[in-house]
Amino acid sequence: MPKIKIVSDSTCDLTKDLLDEHEIDIVPLFVNFKEESYRDLEDIQTEKMYELVDKCGILPKTTAATPGSFHDTFKKYLDEGYQILYIGLGSKFSATYSSANIAKQMLESENIHLIDSANLSSGIGLLLLKAAKYREQGMDILEIVSRIEETVPKVRSQFVIDTLEYLNKGGRVSSLSALMGGMLRIKPIIKVRNGEMHVGKKARGSITKGIDLLIKEYLDHIDNIDNEFVMVTHSLAHESYLYIKEKIKGKGIKNLYETSAGCVISSHCGKGTIGILYIEN
Numbered sequence: 001m002p003k004i005k006i007v008s009d010s011t012c013d014l015t016k017d018l019l020d021e022h023e024i025d026i027v028p029l030f031v032n033f034k035e036e037s038y039r040d041l042e043d044i045q046t047e048k049m050y051e052l053v054d055k056c057g058i059l060p061k062t063t064a065a066t067p068g069s070f071h072d073t074f075k076k077y078l079d080e081g082y083q084i085l086y087i088g089l090g091s092k093f094s095a096t097y098s099s100a101n102i103a104k105q106m107l108e109s110e111n112i113h114l115i116d117s118a119n120l121s122s123g124i125g126l127l128l129l130k131a132a133k134y135r136e137q138g139m140d141i142l143e144i145v146s147r148i149e150e151t152v153p154k155v156r157s158q159f160v161i162d163t164l165e166y167l168n169k170g171g172r173v174s175s176l177s178a179l180m181g182g183m184l185r186i187k188p189i190i191k192v193r194n195g196e197m198h199v200g201k202k203a204r205g206s207i208t209k210g211i212d213l214l215i216k217e218y219l220d221h222i223d224n225i226d227n228e229f230v231m232v233t234h235s236l237a238h239e240s241y242l243y244i245k246e247k248i249k250g251k252g253i254k255n256l257y258e259t260s261a262g263c264v265i266s267s268h269c270g271k272g273t274i275g276i277l278y279i280e281n
Contacts, residue, residue: 002111004135004144005082007073009065009096010040011089012124013233013259022132027073029089029096030063031263037063040263046235049263050271062264064095070103074112083111083141087127087148090118092195113145115152118195121265122231122257122277123157129229130279154226154280157192158200158217160210162237162272189213190269207272211240214276215247226279227252233259234274235266244276 008014010028019026028039033052038044040062044052053059070086077084091097097116104112117124127148134144187210189200203210218225230253232241241258249256261273 001138001140003080003082004141005077005084006128006131006135007077007084007086007088008124008128009088010042010262011094011096011120011264012087012128013121013261013265014125014128015257015259018125018129018257018259022129024128024132025073025077027065027069027088027100029065029094029264031267032061032063033058038263044263046260046263046266049266050236053267060263060267062267065099067099067102067106070100071106074103074107074109078107078109078111083113085113085115085131085141085144085148087115087117087124087131089120089124090192090195091116092118093120113141115145115148116195117155118152119155119157119192121157121159121261121275122233122259123155123192125231125233125259126155126229126277126279127151133228151279153194155192155277156221156280157275157277158214159190159233159269159273159275160187160203160207160214161190161269162187162207162210207240207274208243211244211274214274215244218248218276218278219251221280222251224281226281228254229279230256231259231277232256232274233261233277235261235269235271237272237274240272240274244274248276 006024010026028042031038031040086100089096100114117127131144131148187203191198191200201213203213232244
């Protein structure tokens with residue numbers, strides 16, 4: 001049976017240990033401060049990005065992974081005799097998926113398979129871990145593709161935002177909404193559904209109140225959650241992770257992972273953002 005290589009991009013927000021353990025390769029997106037361009041998580045880490053935001057007084061612009069980057073990565077593994085499965089940032093969020101498709105067309109290979117995750121952050125990561133598990137079970141690539149495509153609409157990604165500043169600077173909410181949100185101390189829940197971000201419930205007060213909404217929704221659906229992998233992903237909010245872990249531990253979760261949001265995801269959501277991500281049965 002041909003070897004299978006799983007490839008993603010730097011927005012999948014899996015830890016280096018998980019990427020190494022499951023032999024998943026990453027193609028970076030880019031974070032740009034004026035004329036300076038950095039490869040996400042290769043040339044710049046999240047904490048350094050926030051330091052540059054404070055120093056420059058502006059948010060970075062983010063750009064998609066390039067067709068050339070995908071071409072080089074795909075060709076490397078094709079030359080080594082692999083079939084390739086790419087699962088990356090949803091096509092409605094970035095041109096990254098399109099770049100991967102351009103690279104596939106350039107290489108004219110039937111051994112490259114692309115799946116639009118319709119998601120972001122560790123919502124992609126959940127699909128990658130499932131694909132890696134199926135590969136380890138000996139499934140061929142077409143069966144893995146079929147199973148992952150069936151799983152895509154079952155991924156549930158939701159985050160609570162601590163500050164609306166980053167959504168405002170990124171053009172995702174108006175200045176008035178951000179001002180009013182700050183005055184009223186609103187902590188919105190952002191959900192990813194059908195490949196797009198939507199505002200769910202809104203907590204008022206501390207970030208903990210928003211986190212409590214996330215936890216309640218998770219526990220309300222716990223009987224219909226695939227307990228194999230659950231992610232808590234955040235942007236420099238480890239204490240909030242510990243709070244969530246204490247609330248949901250012992251609920252039948254086989255693998256609960258803490259992961260950190262990379263620069264691209266963090267540049268759009270801001271410091272303190274935290275989410276619970278899982279797959280529904």
